[in-house]
Amino acid sequence: MSIKIRLGYTLDAASVTKNALAREAKVRPNLIYDLCEGKTKRLDLDTLNNIVNTLRAMTGNDYTLTDVLEYIPNDDKG
Structure with a gap:
């Protein structure tokens, strides 16, 4: 499992x-x-909560954690 931070992509999309x-x-x-x-x-x-809430306030868009973080499961099949 890994967590990818998508904040840069979200900021670009929101200008x-x-x-x-x-x-x-x-x-x-x-x-x-x-x-x-x-x-x-x-x-x-x-801090994460603050970032998401600030993005919402700045843009008026309904951002959530999935706009900032992405969960990538392991591809292990055992």
């Missing part, structure tokens, strides 16, 4: 810049950049 999201969500810009580049290994749930 929201990384800096604008960081500013509005009141998080470090480096956090947003690291998320978009797949460099983040751990993410606080409150």
